[in-house]
């Protein structure tokens with residue numbers, strides 16, 4: 080007998096399900112214990128707490144202010160302990176290890192090299208240290224029976240003036256561990272068009288970039304990111320909801336929302352981060368529910384695991400609870416992410432066909448072997464369809 084009804088996954092199934100992550104900040108994902116350790120060895124004395132548990136709680140609370148600007152202030156402490164080669168290697172290795180343990184099989188992790196120069200490293204040394212850490216972390220994950228592939232995205236800070244230089248850096252390392260470029264930081268007052276020369280340069284080089292847009296600022300930011308800058312993906316993009324009208328059960332898309340959906344522009348959505356910065360009120364009200372129903376190219380991401388106290392599994396757990404998503408829905412989000420990754424097409428396809436789909440197929444067949452097999456699980460949520 081076939082399993083006729085998709086089931087709501089358990090927390091354990093969510094963790095074991097293969098996941099792809101496109102939006103995760105290296106300086107937003109440190110283990111609290113590592114921050115304390117490095118601060119001690121490098122003599123950084125400004126940490127608000129020195130007990131790892133209390134420090135972790137401090138980050139979550141400080142980031143929970145409802146304002147992106149205040150959220151971003153917490154990065155002063157993580158960047159402060161990411162200034163030496165050893166620290167960068169360690170943080171990157173642990174990042175890859177932690178993601179792999181959480182069932183992430185593919186990740187693009189971003190950071191801003193310009194924020195790691197305070198102790199005298201060059202931009203190149205920063206990139207090479209992080210790459211070295213990712214390779215070590217991938218190896219340690221393999222030793223522990225996990226498989227993960229991690230690529231770096233180089234971020235330029237939108238309030239600064241180094242974006243062209245960072246874009247050139249991303250291009251120089253494109254065959255050695257760096258898969259693309261991004262801009263981040265406070266959105267209001269710093270439109271992406273300030274960095275047109277960087278984006279133009281990358282387009283001439285046939286390189287890839289994503290832009291944080293439509294998080295703390297609305298449609299004009301998304302419009303600029305796409306139509307002036309030519310972004311391949313949108314970091315967050317939640318405010319696209321402002322261009323969607325719902326009346327009497329009818330939904331109509333404005334020109335920009337229609338463009339985003341028609342062109343399959345990937346949206347890197349980060350639900351918990353959005354609740355913390357005030358971009359959404361609750362998981363249930365998060366635009367991801369509607370955007371998924373309307374078949375936008377939506378992906379699920381962590382943004383900052385430390386500040387949001389989250390993991391990919393937790394993000395999916397919240398969505399499963401809010402929207403009754405099934406393993407089919409999880410697979411849909413994951414395939415969306417993999418289709419939107421910046422690595423070459425043949426590698427994306429192999430990851431989808433050889434890793435992601437078989438992983439979900441195995442999980443979906445588990446009910447056959449459970450005690451009392453033959454009883455299909457309870458029906459719930461929406462089934463996956465389309466792309």
Ligand SMILES: O=c1[nH]cnc2c1ncn2[C@@H]1O[C@H](CO)[C@@H](O)[C@H]1O
Nearest residue numbers: 104151154189190191234263264291
């Ligand atoms: O959600 C976000 N929106 C905008 N900028 C962010 C977000 N999360 C982190 N950063 C910024 O990106 C830098 C490089 O990783 C971080 O230092 C932080 O300032």
Ligand SMILES: [Zn+2]
Nearest residue numbers: 263291314382
């Ligand atoms: Zn982000």
